[in-house]
Amino acid sequence: MNDAVKAGAYLHHMVLRSPDPAKMAVFYADVMNMPARQEGDVWICEGPMRRMAFIAGDRGLASAGFACRDADALAMMRARVEAEQLEILPPEGHWFGDEAFGVRDDDGNLVVFGLSSHQTASKGVRGPLQHLTLASRDPDAIEGFYVGKLGFITSDYARASDGRTLALWTRSNHEHHTLACFRRGRQGIDHFSFEAGDWSVLKEWCDRMGEHHVPIVWGPGRHGPGNNLFIFVEDPDRNWIEISAELEVIYDRPSHTWPAEDRTLNMWGKAIYRD
Template identity: 40%
Template sequence: MSCAQFRQGRPTDTLVASLHFLEMASPDPRGLACFYERAMGYDVRVDDDAIVASGPDRNLIFRLGAPKTLLRAGFALPDQDELERLADRIVQAGYSFRRSNAHLLGDAIETSDPDGNRFVFGLPRDPQPSAEKVRKLPARLQHVVVASRTPADVVSFFTEGLGFTLSDDVLDAEGCVRTSFLRCSREHHSFAVFKAAEDRLDHHCYETSDWNMIRDWADHMASEHIPIQWGPGRHGPGNNLFLFVHDPDGNWVEISAELELVDHGRPVGQWPHEQRTLNSWGQGLLRS
């Protein structure tokens, strides 16, 4: 669905955006980039003090630092009007931003959530993919998930400051929120946060086309001797098919398909904090 179609009938205070790149820290950024080159079909290049990995509809940036650290997440906006609306919304909600010129985004603004995670929103400036890139297995960079000691503060920042919409919450037996899924398009979530003992990056996800492509990605991981750590399975929130692998730093990497599309007026869903919520087919990994 296009941004123009998504805008029809949406509340005026909601954001329209899509995840465009992730910038991650690693004690071995070159080694991590080599893993993603093998695992996800990225083309890797050195750009100043960063290693940039690009593929069809997916971009990663690696820098030297502590593992499991999200340095920045970049979201593409459809036009300048959306950018200026976002800037106004951030200020009106009592948060701050600065103008930015990021890798892979032109005119952009940067802001930080209460945990210090940095988020950039701007107009994309991707080069056209080569014919060789187009032939690679489809996997669009689709969502990112963080762990937080204070997830309610992060959710407030995303809903009030940025204009994301809450899709679903996962509640424990005492009624406390353990995980929240948020969207900035009709796709069920582009961002999620769960309660944990530390603030860190948990995983990022690539959306592919269908069940058969999940099979093809599993075969590809096997050909590269990369073991599948979880799945195939089906999540409750989002109703998507999935499989997970680990990168060398211990970050989860998800391949997903058939993620739920959500209408504007859909009520916020509530799910119990149990294994079947995370995987209706079997074992769920309750990391929160």
């Protein structure tokens, strides 16, 4: 049943719509150490183990690409999607090949599964693209899609006293979460995260933000679910970027439910609440 986990799927790249793709590319090139290039109408930024593309449009998520372990794992994911009778969509063509395929979740977000191609080694501060967190009016439907239809596993919940799901964290490999969701009055991106590895690398990122005069809008702190250290900054489109370290690795444990309180989102201090 847990096909996404068996496939070892991980967040490989993201494609964002922006009113000013060139401005976004400059920011990610300079601040996030992801050199930019333009291919037609698409701006592409790549750094060590992180890949982003920007296209013109209203601010939002165009697609998120998850790479599978190998061709057999990708075939297993495709078979799962076909068994669930989901519409199979063509992938965007920035990194994955013709073997890739896409599906849309209940909120209309396009998720693409494919195989990673070799990336030329590049220098710079570490920080692979690590997870995507969605905003949704119905996080239970998001869980139903990713867990019920694609075979992710729910690691943790945050629930209100009346039982409503306020947030959930799901995984498609051994990391605590590769896709999460917060209940909000809108749909799309809540935030996305780059993994710094450990506290010393997170401090390097903090220093880098200071050098580029980019304020840290939340953190440093430590989340309850996932136990990861974090900072948050904003890009020119005011997307929240999280840089985190020391995310929990899970091999076998049941999901846990956290209360709706500050310590769930930040064990060191105040939380940023959504709706």
